[in-house]
Amino acid sequence: MVPAYLTALLVGVAIVLLAFPHWALTGRLPPGAPPEPDFAQHAIGQIYFFAQPWEFSFRSLRTLLVARGLDAPRGVNIALADSIPLLTILSKLLRPLLPPFEQTITVYQAAAWVMQPIAGVFALRSTGERRWLPGLAVALMAASMPTFLFRLWHAALSGHWMLLVALGLYFRIVRGSRAATVAGCVLPVVLLLIHPYLMLMASWVLLAAPLTLLLRHDPRWRGPLAAWAASSALVLLVGQVLGYWGQGSDGGYGFYSMNLAGPFWPTLSGLFPGISYTPADGTGGQAEGYQYLGLGLLGLIAVSLAGCRHWPQTVRRHPGLLIACVTLAMVAVTNWIFFLHTRLLHIPFPSLLFAQLRGSGRLFWPVSYVLLIGSILAVLRLLPRAGILLVLAAALLQVADAGELRRVDHNSLAEPVAYPFDQPRLSAILRAHAALTVLPTFPCNGGGLAPNLDVLWLAAQSHLAIASMYSARTSRQQACVPEAALQSRPAAGEVRVVMPGFDRLAAALPYSQTDCRVLAPFIVCSRRSSLLDGLPPVDLRTLPMSRILPTRAGQAGADALLSGWTTPVPGAPGLWSNAPSALLGGRLQPEPTGPVRIRIRAFAMPTRIWLGLASPRRAVSVWAGERKIADWSLGRKPGQFEAVVPADWIRQQHAVIVELRTGPLASMLDLGHTPDPRRFGIWLSSVEFVPG
Known part of the structure; x- marks a missing residue:
């Protein structure tokens, strides 16, 4: 194995062993409540998909990813629960050959942390820089990117290493590698089955390769462009077959955006602990576009800018990549442009054009990795003798700056979360039933994701059919309260749970005094009154x-x-x-x-x-x-x-x-x-x- 890759592997494994507890590495459920709503959503989708039999036929391909027990009887596509379909399918196929596990979301997270420094080395070596010490530096810096560490529990989006792979493939394609062209054709399809945002970002980086060749007047641009077009067509086909397309969006383009100060504002910095624990946010949602680059990378960028005489040559060599970065940054910033809390500019245009890109701030991630690789190369070329030492110093600075984020991630993984209610009692009630109806259904309840997903989490462990589910996208508008829940008592084997803040709804139900009791902060309704003995009645308003x-x-x-x-x-x-x-x-x-x-x-x-x-x-x-x-x-x-x-x-x-x-x-x-x-x-x- 190439020493740089071996070093990166050791770096990744060491970080994972220091951060991830045993339950996460072995695919068990966490002790206590789910640590974050995102994790609960992903794992619930997996649990229900694992529990149902396979549906293998050409006619059933569109429902292949549907977990029937969620939003029953209609089912929910696990891609819409961000349950990482490729991982979930492989886990289910290999389950008979593997040690027992209940979910593989945290296993994937750990694998992504291992792959991050390795992919950083791949991207750097793809530029032609193959020395060991720069490889060590990029491994440390890639593993310490704040944007990577900030998204611990949204596992599907923790695959930043694949953006580094896409960047490495770009460099290899423009150098004429046919193998890289083929790999670049396959990668977006794979990423679609992990998360569409990663697919979009990687596809855009890969499109930069034929664009660069075209702007260089290099006749080899046709092959990469044909490969990119074939890849895009395959993405559209696979997405259509597996039920990805045609989903609704809650909007948010312009709200979940990147703040212009984000790359420089040291939120959760280990070296500036007194500055801010809050991301630069002018809209109320720009934490989703968290983009702090880290002090080490900012230092390298400052040094490389001092050697600005190299930049015109770089632009001439990689014009397609520059165009890709500029467009990704523009979409990330959106038409509502803020610096800290100050609105600088609003460019009127219909936001619904980008409705599916509600988390647009994420699209700056590839730009940050281009800056990482580009600044390392620039410093090494600007300072042929001292450059390596400077890059290593920047890597150590980056590691130190990421210390606070690592501490937060470690605590989130290691510390059990207590349920804010009588979990044994509610679990016992749920286990005694076959179906669960949550009132009101998603997305109508405003009691917050955590209490809703806590109930769904407990129901998932007993594989109850749930007449609701929180998903990233939805293809229909459903009643907030099913008609049957208004008109009739719970069916035999059905339990209804009214969410916090909707006690008025529970009091108005015709069976509230006979079948419902308060299990704070919820109200639970069931025909099996013995299960509710000892619980207080619903206040009649x-x-x-x-x-x-x-x-x-x-x-x-x-x-x-x-x-x-x-x-x-x-x-x-x-x-x-x-x-x-x-x-x-x-x-x-x-x-x-x-x-x-x-x-x-x-x-x-x-x-x-x-x-x-x-x-x-x-x-x-x-x-x-x-x-x-x-x-x-x-x-x-x-x-x-x-x-x-x-x-x-x-x-x-x-x-x-x-x-x-x-x-x-x-x-x-x-x-x-x-x-x-x-x-x-x-x-x-x-x-x-x-x-x-």
């Missing part, structure tokens, strides 16, 4: 008739907001609906004997039509069960709207509950007003119930 009920925080109207609404903010005169289906109502006092007229005062967020175009009016349909009882057209100005709820529906529910279907939500970011990505439907300031 009522709403007054014939009174205007403001929806401000602390006012009676807030008790009528059952699901699909934002949390009331103190001082605000109302609140938004934040789901395409919002429930409104509750138990009335006195109990009505006939129909009830419900009146609201509201206005609407404009409706998106296409790209940046919007209609000032929003169509809202009002439903009582499966019956439409009214159609409203809301505009930007507040107005009063009413609907009559039939008496038979009220008798069946023992409450007045209506569903407002508000259509596709819109955000200020969608409309180009601010970088706020929160999507809303209608603004509700008051509600009133009067005899019909």
Whole structure:
């Protein structure tokens, strides 16, 4: 083995053994609660995929990656749960030959940490620099890149080493390597089955190779371009066959972006501990675009810039790579450009054009690795004698600067997370059932990911069929509360768990007093009352008739907001609906004997039509069960709207509950007003119930 590769391997193995506990290296479940929601999401997808039989046939290829037990009976594509499909398929195929394991997400993470310094050596050697000491330096620096260490628990995105491989292939392709051209054709397809963001970034770097050759007037550009086109076609085909395409996005391009100060702002720096633990963030979401380069790399860049006489030659030699880096950086920064908390520029254009790139700040990762390899080469050429020592010093500085991030990662891996509820009791209840319904379903619940995924995590260990699942993308709009959950008791073998913050919804259910009990912070509903013995009953709330009920925080109207609404903010005169289906109502006092007229005062967020175009009016349909009882057209100005709820529906529910279907939500970011990505439907300031 080449000494530089062997050294990089030892560096990677040493880092992993120091950081990863035994349970993570052997594919076991962590002690206690899942350490992060991202990890829980990935592992749940794997657990359900491992538990089901294979579906091998040409007709079933589109459902090959579907875990049937999630969002049952429809199922969830594990690619949308970021469960690393390639890893999951290989793990399932090899399971009979391997020691017992429950998940392989953390095993993949450890492997990515080992491969990171090795891939750094590959990228550097691909430029022609094959000496051992520069290889050692790049191995240490690649393993200490803050952007790499910052994303511990989003395992699918921890494969930064493959971006370094793509960069190495670029250098080899422009030097005429046919093997690299073939490998560059295969790599994007492999990366699609790991994470589409990595596929996109690597593809863009690989496209730079034929572009560089073309701009050099080198006739060899045709072969790499044909290989890249074939690779792109194969990516589209594989994605279509396996059900990747056609999914919806929650938006966020311009919000989860890179701050211009990000590469220089020493967040979680081991050498500047007093400066900041918060990334440079002007939008509220730019932590997703965390891009600190590290003090060692910044020092190398500063030295290499001092030898600026080499840069024109470098640009002439690699114009395609320069174009790729500039475009990736522009997409990462987005059209909402911030430096720290100051907005420098907003370039109006329809953000929905880039809706699928909601985490756009990530696209700067390849640029950071180009800067790593490029600055090492520049310093070595600028200072032929002292350059190696300077590069080694920068590597040690980079390692020291990454010390705080390593400490945070180690603690996150090593320290068990306690459940914030009675986990043994809830686990026992779940094990006694075959199906779980979470109320409200994703993505309508606003109680935070952690409590939702904690429940799904416990259900996964008993392989319950779950009528919900958190996924990165969704292909449909579903009701926040299934109709059956509103109308009838839990089925035999079904348990329903109401999420924190939705006790009003639980109180309005017709079976809340017979089948539901409080297991703080949840409310659990089951026909098997013996399982709920000793738990307190659900607080029965009522709403007054014939009174205007403001929806401000602390006012009676807030008790009528059952699901699909934002949390009331103190001082605000109302609140938004934040789901395409919002429930409104509750138990009335006195109990009505006939129909009830419900009146609201509201206005609407404009409706998106296409790209940046919007209609000032929003169509809202009002439903009582499966019956439409009214159609409203809301505009930007507040107005009063009413609907009559039939008496038979009220008798069946023992409450007045209506569903407002508000259509596709819109955000200020969608409309180009601010970088706020929160999507809303209608603004509700008051509600009133009067005899019909």
